[in-house]
Amino acid sequence: MSGLVAYIKRGMAALLDEMTSWQAMIGLPHAARSKFLLVDERAKLSCYRVGRTRPVHKGDGARADLRNGWLNKIVGAHPVELRLAxxxxxxxxxxLPVASRGxxxxxxxxxxxxxxxxxxxKMVYxxxxxESEAxxxxxxxxVRLVATSLxxxxxxIEPFQAVGITPVVVGLASDPPDGPSTINLLPGAKAALRERRRHISLVCLCVLAGVGAALVTGAGWHxxxxxxxxxRIDASLASLRGAIEVARKEAETTKDPGLNLARKWDAVPMVLLLDELSKRVPDTTYLTALDVDDRDVRVTGLSTNAANLISLLENSxxxxxxxxxxxxxRDNDTKLERFEILVRFTETGRQ
Structure with missing residues (x-):
C-alpha cells in the first residue's frame, strides 16, 4: 500500500512540474502593471503614470534627491515598476532547439x-x-537572459525602500515602456512566481479531479x-413464464376437452410470443409491460433506439x-427512450 501511495505522489509531482513548466512556457500568469513606472536614465530618474494607451510623464528627479520627497509627491504609497540602466x-x-521550449x-x-x-x-536573473519570424x-x-549581482x-532598490517606495518589478530601461516588463530581477520574484504557478496547477488538478469524480459517480449511478x-424486468418475465408453464401443465392434465382447448389457445401463443420477442428485441431494450388482447399485442419498455424496433418486429x-x-x-432517470408499440398476431401466428 505504501508503495502505491509513493507512486501516486511521484506521479502527481511530475504532473505538477509539467503544468508549471507549461505556464512558464506561455507566460502565465500574465504580469499586472504597477500604476507608476520609474526609468533610470543614469543622469536622472523619469517617473511615468501608466495609462491605458501609453505612459504619461509625471516628473524627473535625481536619485540623490529622493529623500527630499519629490518622488513621494508623485507616486504616494503606490508601488512602482523600476527600470534599471x-x-x-x-x-x-x-x-535553444524548439523541442526544449517546455x-x-x-x-x-x-x-x-x-x-x-x-x-x-550571489546573483538574481x-x-x-x-519571438521573431527568423x-x-x-x-x-x-532566449534573452538577464542577470546582475545581489x-x-x-x-x-534600497534608496527607494528608505523613503517608503516599494519596487515590485525591476526590469531594464532599454525595454519599451509601453508594455509591462518581461524581466523581473527583484530578489525572490522568481521563487514567488514559480510558487504561484505551482499553486495554479494544483488548483486546476483539484478541479479536474472533482469533475472526474462527479462524472464517474453519475455514470455509476445511472x-x-x-x-x-x-x-426487475427479468424477474417479471421469469414470473410470467412460470405462470404460463403452470397453465400449460394444467391444460395437459385436465380431463375437460373444452378447458384444455381454451388453455392451449391462451398459453401456447404467449409462450411463442415471449420466445419470439426474446429473439427480436436487442439487449439494449428492456420490456416493462406486455398485454395481449386476442390478436392485439401491446409492448411497453425502454430502449436506446426505439425507432428500430418497428422493423425488427415486422420481420417476424x-x-x-x-x-x-x-x-x-426520453426517461429522465435512465436516459433511455420509453416506447409503446401495438402489433398484431398474424393469422398463423395466433394459431
Missing part, C-alpha cells in the same frame, strides 16, 4: 553559473523568449439504475402491423 546588468542571448527554465538553472560572472547564490524559420528559440540589486431496472413471421401507439419520450 545597463550598469552592472549582464545580458546574454541563447539559442524546459527552458531547467536548462538555464543548470547552466547559469557557466554563462554569468557570479555564483548562483530572469529571462524572456524573443527564429521560427530556423527551428530555434532565442549587491548591485540591493544598492539599486449504470446501477439501469441494472436494477433490467433485473408471427407478428404484423407494428406501430407506435404513443409518442416516444
Amino acid at each position: 545597463g550598469d552592472g546588468v549582464v545580458v546574454r542571448s541563447l539559442r 524546459h527552458i527554465e531547467a536548462i538555464i538553472r543548470h547552466q547559469i553559473e557557466q554563462i554569468m560572472p557570479w555564483p548562483s547564490e 530572469d529571462y524572456d523568449i524573443q 527564429a521560427r524559420l530556423s527551428g530555434q528559440i532565442h 549587491t548591485t540589486m540591493r544598492s539599486a 449504470v446501477n439504475r439501469a441494472a436494477t431496472e433490467a433485473a 413471421d408471427m407478428l404484423e402491423a407494428a406501430g407506435f401507439s404513443a409518442p416516444i419520450v
Whole structure:
C-alpha cells in the first residue's frame, strides 16, 4: 500500500512540474502593471503614470534627491515598476532547439553559473523568449537572459525602500515602456512566481479531479439504475413464464376437452410470443409491460433506439402491423427512450 501511495505522489509531482513548466512556457500568469513606472536614465530618474494607451510623464528627479520627497509627491504609497540602466546588468542571448521550449527554465538553472560572472547564490536573473519570424524559420528559440549581482540589486532598490517606495518589478530601461516588463530581477520574484504557478496547477488538478469524480459517480449511478431496472424486468418475465408453464401443465392434465382447448389457445401463443420477442428485441431494450388482447399485442419498455424496433418486429413471421401507439419520450432517470408499440398476431401466428 505504501508503495502505491509513493507512486501516486511521484506521479502527481511530475504532473505538477509539467503544468508549471507549461505556464512558464506561455507566460502565465500574465504580469499586472504597477500604476507608476520609474526609468533610470543614469543622469536622472523619469517617473511615468501608466495609462491605458501609453505612459504619461509625471516628473524627473535625481536619485540623490529622493529623500527630499519629490518622488513621494508623485507616486504616494503606490508601488512602482523600476527600470534599471545597463550598469552592472549582464545580458546574454541563447539559442535553444524548439523541442526544449517546455524546459527552458531547467536548462538555464543548470547552466547559469557557466554563462554569468557570479555564483548562483550571489546573483538574481530572469529571462524572456524573443519571438521573431527568423527564429521560427530556423527551428530555434532565442532566449534573452538577464542577470546582475545581489549587491548591485540591493544598492539599486534600497534608496527607494528608505523613503517608503516599494519596487515590485525591476526590469531594464532599454525595454519599451509601453508594455509591462518581461524581466523581473527583484530578489525572490522568481521563487514567488514559480510558487504561484505551482499553486495554479494544483488548483486546476483539484478541479479536474472533482469533475472526474462527479462524472464517474453519475455514470455509476445511472449504470446501477439501469441494472436494477433490467433485473426487475427479468424477474417479471421469469414470473410470467412460470405462470404460463403452470397453465400449460394444467391444460395437459385436465380431463375437460373444452378447458384444455381454451388453455392451449391462451398459453401456447404467449409462450411463442415471449420466445419470439426474446429473439427480436436487442439487449439494449428492456420490456416493462406486455398485454395481449386476442390478436392485439401491446409492448411497453425502454430502449436506446426505439425507432428500430418497428422493423425488427415486422420481420417476424408471427407478428404484423407494428406501430407506435404513443409518442416516444426520453426517461429522465435512465436516459433511455420509453416506447409503446401495438402489433398484431398474424393469422398463423395466433394459431
